[in-house]
Amino acid sequence: MTGATYDALVIGSGPNGLVAANLLADAGWSVLVLEAQPDAGGAVRSSHELADGFVHDTFSAFYPFARASPVMLGLDLERHGLTWSHPPAVQGHPFPDGSWALLHRDRGITADLAERAHPGDGEAWLRLCADWDAIGPALIDALLTPFPPVRGGLGVLTRLRHVGGVDFVRTLLSPALTMLDGRLGGEALRTLVAGNAGHADIPLDAAGSGMLGLLLTMMGQTVGFPAPQGGAGELSTAMVRRLESLGGEVRCDAEVVAVETHRGRATGVRLRSGERYAARRAVVADVGVEALYRHLLDPSDVPARVVRGLDRFEMDPATVKVDWALDGPIPWASAPEHAPGTLHLAASRAEMAGATAQVASGYVPAHPFMLAGQMTTADPTRSPAGTEAVWAYTHVPQQTRGDAAASGPGGTGGTVGGDWGPDDRERFADRMQARFEELAPGFGSLVRARRVLGPRELEQRNANLVGGAVGAGTSQLHQMLLFRPVPGQWGRAETGVAGLYLGSAAAHPGGGVHGAPGSNAARAALAHARVSALTALPRSVGRSVRGTLGRGTAGGGAS
Template identity: 55%
Template sequence: MADAVVVGAGPNGLVAANVLADAGWDVEVLEAQPEPGGAVRSDRGVHPDFVSDRCSAFYPLGVASPAMRALELERHGLRWRRAPAVLAHPLPDGRCAVLEHDRDATAEALDGFGAGDGEAWLRLCRLWDDIGEDVLRALLSPFPPVRATVPLAVRARRAGGLRVLRSLLAPVRTFGEQEFAGPGGPLLLAGSALHTDMFPETTAGSVFGWLLAMVGQTYGWPVPEGGAGELTAALVRRLESRGGRVRCGVPVASVVVRGGRALGVRTASGEAVRAVKGVVADVSAPVLYGGLVDWADLPSTLRADLRRFEWDHATFKVDWALSGPIPWASPGARRAGTVHLSPGMDAMTRYSADLATGRVPAEPFALLGQMTTADPTRSPAGTESVWAYTHVPHRVKGDAGPDGITGRWDEHDRAAMATRLEDTVERLAPGFRALILDRRVTAPPDFQDHNASLPNGALNGGTALLHQQLVFRPVPGLGRAETPVAGLYLASASAHPGGGVHGACGANAARAALAHASPAGRLLTPTLHALTRFLAP
């Protein structure tokens, strides 16, 4: 028995557990996998001398998010490391857009792409100075973000009001063409937007691209020293220091519901674990609704709504152990922790069109991480631990390239797609292949084997497009952590505000549980449920 049972020891589950433990609750976390972390784990599975991150690797939102900052994980052994440069986007002609740690250095380099582009970048930085932290706070707060909205509205009006809002809601291609003369600045923004599933022509892509780029300009895109798993280890140590418990290898089979209220969970082995005050679920919405919670305990409309739940794109990833640093033709790429690979904006649009039509992109946009460049502890001196991933359709209708990739992800598909990624790197870094000591291929079906919340490698817990954000996440309703079952809270990236290792989904769920357990919560619970039924009858 515990005050709260948290299902899933991913970052959101562990953040939720820490917030509840800070409030004096007795918390037990149950994790199906043999180790905690979810998508925030590392291993030596590629080469025994190399640390490789299984999924996520760089954590700009981890250092910028108020929820994560409040935990002060540095006091529990976490050490952040940063590459000499934040981000690079090399081009076939040898030029390279580089996001430096110093904004003036970024601006100076961008002037080489187009006259006045440095000043355009500094304008975006000043806009961040004016409203950036308020935007971040509003995006990561429970919806509606009442407390964060008022100061944001005041500062946004001073910064330009509706004109600024119009610009940030524009597709990133449009925004880039309006603000910059050359391709450097737009590529930094568009590549950052593609970290979600915001394509160059997607409405509101600019705000996501600007947000990630400015967080990088302000905080960098750091990595945990020793591997992604060290972030998880710090979260676990902090929780245990406050009396919380994490039990791994304990899959939860169901949430026990009586009279419309969650009373606890039942594990796959049949063990009943009582939750006196609440159950917090760090699992995807499709796993929770109709899975852990029977449809008989849920509103009939939810089943129809969930059939319209849309995942973000599937992922294909390769990890490499290299005998030396990648020999980029563009020197700027050698200093960056993260490198975006695409010949340009038009190529990003073709890649987006291939995904939209169910075809494996012929020329994939890839994100590449130079982990030893960011953290020298990841591999022996003079070597490099590297990964790259790209997106592919969940249901492959065809291959836009020449290899006949079918989407079965058999040995042929895996080898062909890995070669396609390696070709992408080789074109920009001749000699790359000669450095490969070992590699590991993670095809879409493999992601779910080590994290049930990542079907086919859908990294964001569901699409980040506007039709599934705010009051529409994960289904039409309040966009909050509360669920139709009293005492049950959704803490995964399927809940608002969505994907990214920022801990906000977990923190929001924990605060909702605390609020509903308070004396005022006796009024809050029925009021929210009534409002949900009104908004989504």
């Protein structure tokens, strides 16, 4: 059965797919988004399945990139029903001795807390914030625009002299474990920055990890780590509303199983139901890189250089996520001065590094480094008064060689085998819960309900989370920038198949709800459409227009 024809078809309704759809609709294109799941949003969704009155985010929860990204800000989603909610403090890291590292949206409060913990660190923090004020916006622009980042790159270069020049570049390239050792004397903020680097899979002692840690920390300092009021799904709902207001459509329960081509050009898609939709101008794929090239395309359509790159494509680690519905606030043994929304749980920087190294070596971590969220603290609508909706996730190996806990240190009472069936999931969730219990005695007695999502459950709910990987491919330097998704594509959205664009986190610049891959794909599609329109003009008119526009029209519209 053949469906309608649209200017553009978008495969997948994650944030990147919805960004691409909105930008194409802004240009006046007819757009249809096709989503395999029963509801839109990809990894930006929420549910009510744990307990009455509780809202839990199934995947992501806090969105600093959405408040810093020019792409997301440009959608003006507040006009379509989105309301942001901020916790009293952005982030917190509790230490075994009862002290806390805290990041507050008011940099003066952050500095005061740091000064009290270690004299001199307050002033040092304010100097670092001033440096970020000078260069941060240009750096974010460079990271989130198509490769090469011409405008953003020039912006960074012109501002470098204001922040210390080569010395600041050296800081950015330093490992997260040591990047601030010469700037700060206390452990608190250095540990917080290292914890932010741990949001990805770059080893904390590797070059590049420091820049990510500083980037996330400074976004927390400047725009916060907000949560959509009412649940993460409200962010996706606002994007769908905006698209529909422009005439775009979203169809769920519509799994695409093939991208159809004719003479080397993408012409449409086929659904599992047998239905077909045609695309006049473009197909944007908000899917994993292997799903696109190994499953949706006929092998004869995939360029040889891409096939070679796929053989070396590296996923990021798997993930285990636990959600709790608590009958009361987390009973911290030592409560923080300001309640944070986001938490990092590890005894020290060294323990963080040890846990990430164990995962990289194929071992389930004995003392997992956990990222966690107090959602009712961030947004009181998430659970009934006096209760707390809490989550935590941690990385585990894609292929397990063993359990670093051996026979269960950390209070688990059993070894995790790594098949991530029900027994493994529950044993490891016990290990994660024990980390809370150490810092908040009585945590377990408050648990009304618990949900454990292992690698398989995460992938079942979102096919882009292959093996439970949340980054759509490693964030290490050998697979970023011009190497993402594979060498030879130069960090561009173009796929080697005319009219087909990769617009997922597998593309440059990678994961995070910033919309950049979707934006890059839409811009590339629009640019190629303009070129096609020019080539269709009479020769004399075409020469005149092309001479006026110059050569910058094609190639993704970098700016």
